[in-house]
Amino acid sequence: MGRAFVYVILGGGVAAGYAALEFTKRGISHGELCIISEESVPPYERPALSKGFLLPEAPARLPSFHTCVGANEERLTPEWYKEHGIELVIGTQVKSVDVRRKTLLTGSGETISYKVLIIATGARALKLEEFGVKGSDSENVCYLRDLADANRLVDLMESSSGGNAIVIGGGYIGMECAASLVINRMNVTMVFPEEHCMARLFTPKIASFYEEFYKSKGVKFVKGTILSSFDIASNRKVTAVNLRDGSSLPADVVVVGIGIRPNKSLFEGQLTLEKGGIKVNGKMQSSNSSVYAVGDVATFPVKVFGESRRLEHVDSARKSARHAVTAIMERNQVDEFDYLPFFYSRIFTLSWQFYGDNAGDVVHFGDFSGGTFGAYWVRKGQLVGSFLEGGTKEEYEAIAKATRLKPEVEDLAELERQGLGFALTV
Numbered sequence: 001m002g003r004a005f006v007y008v009i010l011g012g013g014v015a016a017g018y019a020a021l022e023f024t025k026r027g028i029s030h031g032e033l034c035i036i037s038e039e040s041v042p043p044y045e046r047p048a049l050s051k052g053f054l055l056p057e058a059p060a061r062l063p064s065f066h067t068c069v070g071a072n073e074e075r076l077t078p079e080w081y082k083e084h085g086i087e088l089v090i091g092t093q094v095k096s097v098d099v100r101r102k103t104l105l106t107g108s109g110e111t112i113s114y115k116v117l118i119i120a121t122g123a124r125a126l127k128l129e130e131f132g133v134k135g136s137d138s139e140n141v142c143y144l145r146d147l148a149d150a151n152r153l154v155d156l157m158e159s160s161s162g163g164n165a166i167v168i169g170g171g172y173i174g175m176e177c178a179a180s181l182v183i184n185r186m187n188v189t190m191v192f193p194e195e196h197c198m199a200r201l202f203t204p205k206i207a208s209f210y211e212e213f214y215k216s217k218g219v220k221f222v223k224g225t226i227l228s229s230f231d232i233a234s235n236r237k238v239t240a241v242n243l244r245d246g247s248s249l250p251a252d253v254v255v256v257g258i259g260i261r262p263n264k265s266l267f268e269g270q271l272t273l274e275k276g277g278i279k280v281n282g283k284m285q286s287s288n289s290s291v292y293a294v295g296d297v298a299t300f301p302v303k304v305f306g307e308s309r310r311l312e313h314v315d316s317a318r319k320s321a322r323h324a325v326t327a328i329m330e331r332n333q334v335d336e337f338d339y340l341p342f343f344y345s346r347i348f349t350l351s352w353q354f355y356g357d358n359a360g361d362v363v364h365f366g367d368f369s370g371g372t373f374g375a376y377w378v379r380k381g382q383l384v385g386s387f388l389e390g391g392t393k394e395e396y397e398a399i400a401k402a403t404r405l406k407p408e409v410e411d412l413a414e415l416e417r418q419g420l421g422f423a424l425t426v
């Protein structure tokens with residue numbers, strides 16, 4: 001025996017929180033919606049974990065960053081779910097799902113059934129073991145995906161203040177954690193395989209600006225190599241990080257951010273998968289019409305790319321969740337999800353935003369010596385992507401609008417000359 005709901009959201013992260021709010025806006029009855037989450041707290045704004053949460057002074061702590069404060073909407077506290085008659089089954093892992101029978105089996109042995117399921121299981125951090133390196137479970141090695149990880153990192157920073165922190169990975173986690181570690185007075189070295197940081201998004205010129213800025217804050221870079229092993233003491237603490245180039249770095253704390261894998265294994269063999277995620281249509285509906293997928297785990301058609309992609313960013317999680325709920329409540333009588341990809345980061349005093357696709361020819365503009373600067377990507381004569389560091393609200397809105405309109409660009413030199421002015425006048 002178990003409980004039955006009309007709507008079940010599997011996963012209790014960003015997408016789940018925004019989906020819950022959208023359900024209440026569109027009017028559901030008490031007892032119709034259930035959220036099942038492995039985490040021990042209701043949905044929160046995950047981006048806070050690598051930013052405000054890691055500050056040494058006045059750090060962000062729950063309940064201040066429950067969803068949906070990140071989009072300037074209501075903060076959904078545990079009481080909010082109670083008041084709205086939403087069943088929160090937290091601290092509970094779903095072990096298996098049967099999409100034919102429309103049931104989920106939890107770790108505590110309960111069977112929960114649904115009429116409509118939203119998969120919002122997000123992703124897990126890739127482990128070093130998957131690259132043949134042992135020692136991820138050492139006392140002072142830290143990943144950063146959930147609140148438990150963030151609490152561990154805060155404890156490690158406190159207990160080894162002034163020590164050496166090695167950051168493995170030059171992506172989002174690496175960049176944001178390195179900045180936080182510096183702010184917490186650690187000596188930081190970043191190690192990554194590429195020639196420059198944020199290789200999947202930044203051009204060498206953009207990366208060079210951030211790397212120089214990080215260097216001015218004391219961060220050292222070891223590029224073009226990867227970790228080969230740890231030296232681990234008898235107290236289960238890593239004392240040094242050994243690199244493939246033969247060098248060795250003393251370590252008090254190691255933070256690893258080497259990418260993620262979507263949590264889709266419960267659905268393998270049951271739903272169509274694509275590009276590492278659960279394939280959905282423009283209504284976020286999977287190959288089973290009663291099952292929708294949103295957020296990091298969903299591979300959906302992105303018009304500006306002209307193909308399906310899986311995005312790993314918070315704006316996409318929020319908006320895809322809302323779109324799925326709209327589609328469910330409107331019995332699929334909705335337009336196709338028309339999403340303009342939006343990524344951002346805030347590090348030290350810097351802040352950037354990116355919209356669209358970083359494909360085609362690149363045109364840089366602005367003041368790369370510390371002012372406002374950016375880049376446009378032009379593919380087949382159209383603007384498809386825009387990046388801006390240090391912009392105002394209006395300037396960010398302008399590059400977003402320009403990128404969505406995909407204006408024609410005939411002359412790259414002229415685009416470079418106009419710079420930000422091009423977006424402001426589109």
Ligand code: FAD
Binds near residue numbers: 015016122144314
């Ligand atoms: P998640 O938020 O990861 O939620 C998934 C939920 O599902 C979790 O609660 C998980 O425990 C649960 N779950 C999974 N499997 C099961 C199961 N079998 N049973 C029960 N529960 C399960 N993006 C940006 O755009 N900007 C940022 O600044 C930014 N900062 C970030 C900082 C950090 C530290 C991290 C980790 C990510 C950041 N991101 C950022 C990415 C962004 O947070 C994600 O894209 C977003 O959280 C995805 O939302 P989601 O709901 O799909 O997945």
Ligand code: NDP
Binds near residue numbers: 193
């Ligand atoms: P990313 O994919 O951003 O970066 C991973 C980095 O690690 C890449 O530079 C990758 O190189 C490198 N790498 C891969 N394997 C190794 C290895 N064996 N040794 C050293 N480096 C390696 O993932 P993150 O872990 O940084 O971030 C995890 C998730 O969190 C992402 O979904 C991200 O979007 C999200 N996030 C987003 C933020 C934001 O939007 N502001 C902030 C924080 C997290 P290569 O490219 O060659 O594989």
